[in-house]
Amino acid sequence: MLVESVSLPVNADFENGFADAAEDVAVNLGLAVQTGVAAVSIEDWSGTAMYETELAIDRIRAARAAIDAFNPNIMLVGRNENFRIPGMSAEASISRAVAYADAGADCLFVPLLLDHGVIAELVQAVAPKPVNVVVHNYDENIPALAALGVRRCSVGGSLAKRVWGAFDDAAQALKHFEAMAHGASPGFEHH
DSSP: OHHHHOSSOOEEEOTTTTOSSHHHHHHHHHHHHTTTOSEEEEESBOSSSBOOHHHHHHHHHHHHHHHHHHOTTSEEEEEOOGGGSTTOOHHHHHHHHHHHHHTTOSEEEOTTOOOHHHHHHHHHHHTTSOEEEEOSSHHHHHHHHHHHTOOEEEOTTHHHHHHHHHHHHHHHHHHHHHHHHTTSOTTOOOO
16 A cells, blocks of 8 residues: 555665574565555564574575565565674674675665675675664764765664654643643643
8 A cells, every 4th residue: 555655766675584493584575575665664673583694695685586586676675684683793793784685685774784894895795785774863874885886775763753753842842731721821722
């Protein structure tokens, strides 16, 4: 419904492909690409643990084959969930991204690499394939990331956080006015 409702390309955050085994990821990807999405991402996180490197690579290969069987122009984003593993080194994340690029990912995404030097290393390591980075401070980070060679930016939940922050501020203001209303003169109505 979303793809049919908008004129922009839609990227499906397909999490772990809703399966562990590579062949099951392929089946699910085959169904997903039939929706008309322009891109789909596959994570290396099972929901409880990081997939072993070889299995994670096999899952990307299977996803690529499923996409190519339907429409090779659909972008496959290989995503390393580095932030879920405390202490996972930037080198390990970059190594996984390179392996995913070699396995057929069109774009590489390591969500919480924040150090610009490390991001530049990632960009160089997977070149010429593009890198996706999450941004939180839009005005400052996007031009700086573009200068590093980043070609795709995501906002993650930051837009929703800003909206909820504004909602919370408005609710607090209403709560304040309600408290004032209890001491207001008769005839003051609040709803």
